[in-house]
Ligand SMILES: Cc1cc2nc3c(=O)[nH]c(=O)nc-3n(C[C@H](O)[C@H](O)[C@H](O)COP(=O)(O)OP(=O)(O)OC[C@H]3O[C@@H](n4cnc5c(N)ncnc54)[C@H](O)[C@@H]3O)c2cc1C
Ligand code: SF4
């Protein structure tokens with residue numbers, strides 16, 4: 001089916017207007033490669049990598065074409081044959097996939113190192129000399145918006161169990177994430193607090209590891225599967241009613257563990273057990289537990305307006321686009337404004353903004369037009385990648401003073417009436 | 419195509435806008451039509467009329483075929499480059515040149531997306547009615563070249579009723595202007611009308627002047643549900659007979675209701691054999707009166723239930739869901755082949771029965787939906803292209819359906835055009851002399867057969883079993 005309904009939903013098609021940069025075009029290329037009509041050459045590989053993986057094409061498709069699965073297969077095939085990643089992309093990928101994300105303690109070491117780096121003045125020095133800029137201007141701008149990372153993860157701070165406040169509504173397992181846990185430890189802490197306020201016993205299984213999303217989306221499927229099995233075991237042992245994620249990108253692969261492991265029948269039941277229980281923090285707060293009370297925005301921020309930038313994976317894969325809006329309306333009342341095209345990708349897309357800086361920046365520029373037009377004080381997000389990307393956009397537009405990017409857990413927690 | 423020609427083409431549009439890499443060729447080898455594919459030799463993206471003209475001069479000199487392309491959503495193989503050559507994508511020519519609020523006209527370039535144009539016009543408090551179900555992605559140029567109709571066709575007509583003037587580039591690169599902002603103009607043959615629906619075989623449209631009208635003041639949308647599809651079809655004829663012309667009058671049968679609801683999650687009645695989606699617009703009192711009368715007629719024709727949309731959003735959701743019907747049917751089987759048979763409106767009920775009979779006879783699954791109020795049905799076969807035997811049965815069934823449509827005084831296509839798919843049947847509809855005149859016109863515009871060759875005119879017509887006309 002080649003109706004083209006998915007084209008207007010696709011950010012890369014919107015930017016270029018070129019058929020090959022559209023879901024329909026990419027699917028036709030995959031098919032042509034399979035049929036032997038064309039070589040899966042460098043350009044093919046680049047086109048597959050050009051896709052953000054935002055999966056906005058899926059809900060737009062009346063025929064229910066599973067684009068996400070197709071692109072993963074294509075990337076896996078490319079990954080098995082490829083020799084041509086540029087050297088530094090290769091380096092970043094290797095560090096990220098093999099050496100960093102699978103190892104929680106290494107991630108924390110990295111966090112600690114980053115902190116020293118930021119506080120010691122090395123950062124200022126490097127910025128002044130633009131040493132990173134020589135390396136890659138994209139890494140340089142990324143470097144500028146890095147948050148205060150910490151050497152301590154959520155378990156080190158809160159332990160592995162936090163009891164429910166008030167009447168108990170259930171037990172949830174917290175998926176702490178890797179990036180989330182070192183770069184946004186505070187957000188993780190506030191997520192746990194919110195859950196406990198809403199009446200959940202929170203368990204944070206120490207044995208959990210990286211979700212495997214980046215691996216799966218980049219063609220490293222075998223490793224993604226290993227990570228998945230490990231997580232399933234960890235949460236099954238913890239005996240939880242729900243598994244809560246506060247990163248759309250992680251959540252989306254967690255709810256698809258059953259698909260990821262579909263070729264392994266012995267994992268079938270466990271994978272379904274796991275996938276069924278996964279909920280985004282906004283969804284669980286909106287649908288389960290005790291409804292929370294939020295204070296109005298302070299008077300001096302009377303004009304403070306709040307808008308929401310969707311996490312593509314939360315919206316398109318977890319189908320959880322409504323819950324954050326509902327919570328923000330509760331917490332911010334009339335100060336909530338919907339920006340134009342909030343559901344369209346911000347260009348962060350995993351490590352896309354590092355591997356495809358040009359397209360990523362172009363998409364971010366258009367996103368910032370809509371953010372600026374909304375005239376808001378807070379841009380709320382649901383995923384660390386989007387959070388960083390929005391910070392990057394705000395920084396680039398020089399409006400850091402008037403505007404702030406926040407994770408929804410931070411925004412809600414800070415307004416909680418206890 | 420030799421490298422000299424490529425060099426010349428790059429010289430006109432710049433390196434970035436002429437492509438001949440494998441990726442560009444593959445992604446312009448198909449359109450919305452199932453089972454057709456053929457690679458072009460190059461893809462070009464012009465920016466303005468002057469570039470189109472210069473490109474045509476080069477292609478004309480070297481006798482290279484050209485296929486103009488909007489978004490490739492057509493369903494007749496209209497943009498499949500069966501003879502190779504160059505595919506010209508009109509997307510970059512997407513400006514709204516002018517909206518003339520004194521004359522109520524808009525002048526646009528052909529590559530603008532229909533929905534974007536409509537939204538812009540509605541933002542100015544005006545109305546452009548043609549709304550093909552593909553409007554979220556189709557282009558105005560493609561709409562004109564196919565003479566597209568839409569959900570509002572019953573009351574407001576189709577694209578041809580809204581095109582006042584055209585600018586186009588002929589096969590040899592000359593620029594031709596037809597019509598203008600005039601509401602009346604009988605100077606010579608009506609070339610504007612001739613170009614509308616010409617499927618890219620006569621000229622490349624580079625600009626169009628369109629008629630706008632004031633928007634209706636009020637609107638009401640309702641669903642009538644039936645346990646028997648014949649009852650639904652009879653209602654259509656009966657509404658028209660009672661001299662009510664709704665803005666929209668669409669039919670969906672049970673399998674279509676199911677797949678559409680699976681996609682749009684609207685809570686449509688899955689137990690019904692058919693539903694009618696009816697919208698009336700105009701002055702508020704008239705809308706109320708018509709909707710009441712229509713409800714009465716639906717009840718007389720044994721509608722099991724009738725419901726009226728509470729809010730404009732709910733109404734819009736229903737219309738949008740209906741627009742997804744064709745694609746949604748792909749949920750049932752891997753290959754979806756849609757046809758476009760049209761009969762006089764009084765014959766809708768008869769045609770629906772014919773379709774069901776034919777489906778049974780050939781043992782194929784045919785789902786029916788369409789612009790029933792226009793007499794324009796889309797019987798759609800859900801099949802599997804890998805099963806050749808079944809595909810042959812589907813073809814045989816469609817032949818019978820065309821046959822039946824013509825017998826009932828109808829036609830082989832109401833809006834999707836002839837392209838490659840219907841070419842073998844064109845003679846059934848227009849007859850020998852019709853084909854002769856059409857071929858002579860083609861010859862006059864395009865003597866070397868460079869514009870969209872292989873479309874509209876088949877090498878051979880299908881033999882017709884029964885030669886009689888209703
Ligand atoms: C889901 C779906 C629903 C549809 N619903 C409807 C419907 O309700 N009503 C309807 O009428 N059609 C419908 N169609 C068919 C199709 O969308 C229309 O024919 C549409 O007008 C095609 O527009 P396009 O821009 O995609 O043109 P294309 O498919 O790119 O081209 C169509 C034809 O126009 C020619 N052409 C394009 N641009 C130019 C130009 N500038 N100058 C000269 N020739 C040109 C091409 O050569 C080709 O022959 C539907 C299709 C789909 C997939
Ligand atoms: S992926 Fe879906 S929306 Fe896109 S062209 Fe195919 S059927 Fe249409």
Ligand code: SF4
Nearest residue numbers: 010051052054055057
């Ligand atoms: S995943 Fe996103 S970028 Fe990729 S094809 Fe789909 S809509 Fe386009």
